Amino acid sequence: MKRPEEIFNFAETADACVKCGKCIPVCTIHNVNPDEVTSPRGFIDLLGAYQKGYLELDRNAKDIFESCFLCTNCVDVCPKALPTDMVIEQVRADLAEIYGIAWYKRAFFYLLRHRTLMDMLFKMGYVFQTCGFKIHAEKSSMEPRFTLPVIKKDRLLPSMGKTSFLNSYPEQTHNGGKRKVAIFIGCLANYNYTSIGDSLMKILKALDIDVMIPKKQLCCGAPAYFTGDFDTVRHNAQKNIRYFESFIDDVEAIIIPEATCSAMIKVDYEHFFHDDPEYKARATALKGKIFMATEWLEQHTHLRTLLSSKPKKALHVTYHDPCHARKMQGIYQEPRRLIAQNYTIKEMSDPNACCGFGGVTMQTEKFHFAQAAGRPKAAMIEQSGASVVAAECSACRMQITNSLFEAEVNAHFKNPIELIAEALEG
Numbered sequence: 001m002k003r004p005e006e007i008f009n010f011a012e013t014a015d016a017c018v019k020c021g022k023c024i025p026v027c028t029i030h031n032v033n034p035d036e037v038t039s040p041r042g043f044i045d046l047l048g049a050y051q052k053g054y055l056e057l058d059r060n061a062k063d064i065f066e067s068c069f070l071c072t073n074c075v076d077v078c079p080k081a082l083p084t085d086m087v088i089e090q091v092r093a094d095l096a097e098i099y100g101i102a103w104y105k106r107a108f109f110y111l112l113r114h115r116t117l118m119d120m121l122f123k124m125g126y127v128f129q130t131c132g133f134k135i136h137a138e139k140s141s142m143e144p145r146f147t148l149p150v151i152k153k154d155r156l157l158p159s160m161g162k163t164s165f166l167n168s169y170p171e172q173t174h175n176g177g178k179r180k181v182a183i184f185i186g187c188l189a190n191y192n193y194t195s196i197g198d199s200l201m202k203i204l205k206a207l208d209i210d211v212m213i214p215k216k217q218l219c220c221g222a223p224a225y226f227t228g229d230f231d232t233v234r235h236n237a238q239k240n241i242r243y244f245e246s247f248i249d250d251v252e253a254i255i256i257p258e259a260t261c262s263a264m265i266k267v268d269y270e271h272f273f274h275d276d277p278e279y280k281a282r283a284t285a286l287k288g289k290i291f292m293a294t295e296w297l298e299q300h301t302h303l304r305t306l307l308s309s310k311p312k313k314a315l316h317v318t319y320h321d322p323c324h325a326r327k328m329q330g331i332y333q334e335p336r337r338l339i340a341q342n343y344t345i346k347e348m349s350d351p352n353a354c355c356g357f358g359g360v361t362m363q364t365e366k367f368h369f370a371q372a373a374g375r376p377k378a379a380m381i382e383q384s385g386a387s388v389v390a391a392e393c394s395a396c397r398m399q400i401t402n403s404l405f406e407a408e409v410n411a412h413f414k415n416p417i418e419l420i421a422e423a424l425e426g
């Protein structure tokens with residue numbers, strides 16, 4: 001395990017790279033843009049040169065460092081465990097300081113800091129979404145009717161739910177009183193894919209576990225972290241940490257049906273606060289109670305046994321491993337073990353390959369890269385023969401749903417939590 005001062009010393013990281021090239025074949029951006037500068041080895045080399053004063057962070061360098069998907073495939077295979085993703089996250093903050101952050105990202109990150117404003121905007125969005133978008137209800141998606149400033153036509157985006165998850169339930173739900181967990185829901189599941197939270201509530205009821213829905217939770221900060229807006233990350237992370245501390249002793253766990261939010265709170269908060277000992281320690285103290293939802297349900301409840309008593313469904317499911325679940329948190333068996341009780345799992349050829357979501361910049365300015373990275377994933381889903389693709393991540397859902405739409409593949413997406421709730425209904 002590397003110490004933060006080693007990780008964030010770009011020159012030391014660059015010097016530690018043995019140039020073995022093991023990271024190149026697995027690199028998501030290198031596979032769609034085969035150039036040494038857009039490879040883990042190239043990124044690290046350039047960062048070393050930047051710290052030593054040989055490289056200016058000009059627009060070309062900005063373009064290069066913004067093209068990493070932060071998928072961590074390279075970290076997984078690197079014999080020196082070099083944290084390419086983390087050094088790139090760090091240099092993006094330097095880039096944000098030099099070039100600022102595009103107006104639409106600033107507006108989005110501002111909303112992520114203010115729940116009430118976000119609630120109002122999504123409510124308005126729900127009412128007016130049909131004016132600008134064609135709704136694909138079965139995919140919880142919408143298709144722009146015309147090209148918008150940063151969003152092109154002919155793609156699917158998540159549609160907006162009528163009422164957010166956080167505003168749909170009371171703060172406390174009593175299901176028996178013996179055990180209790182809190183839910184951290186994530187923004188996409190809160191406003192767009194709201195049936196994930198509904199499904200999680202049904203599962204916890206079936207298990208007689210009380211639920212707390214902490215109403216003041218803020219976005220985990222992941223979209224801002226990946227874009228270099230560290231002020232927003234600090235604001236949201238500190239507020240969430242202080243808020244979680246106020247109820248953490250009353251619950252067994254905070255469960256999160258989202259790989260990215262879970263990885264952000266459990267793993268990245270500690271990294272982010274590497275130069276703030278107080279908040280680093282507070283983030284560390286909380287992490288023992290932060291779990292991905294399937295992880296906690298599979299390891300800490302009798303859900304698997306309960307599911308095994310329910311009928312098997314004639315549905316073939318293929319499971320995609322979100323980068324933030326398998327590579328960052330080691331979670332890949334738990335969702336499969338739960339799904340396998342009632343569905344037939346048909347593995348795709350490379351479930352661990354990144355779907356190509358990549359973050360806000362990749363989904364807007366560099367969308368052509370996201371599209372290119374999404375094509376092989378859509379093809380392997382089709383080849384698996386499954387009619388449903390599952391992943392415990394709504395960013396993957398947004399990207400994969402669009403990739404399937406573009407490739408005209410007739411499979412649809414479900415979070416494993418939704419599949420499990422449906423299986424419990426029999």
Ligand code: SF4
Nearest residue numbers: 027068069071072074
């Ligand atoms: S994080 Fe992913 S896209 Fe970025 S350098 Fe590593 S493998 Fe390539």
Ligand code: SF4
Nearest residue numbers: 017018020021023078
């Ligand atoms: S796998 Fe690691 S050591 Fe090898 S070239 Fe890539 S970054 Fe360098």
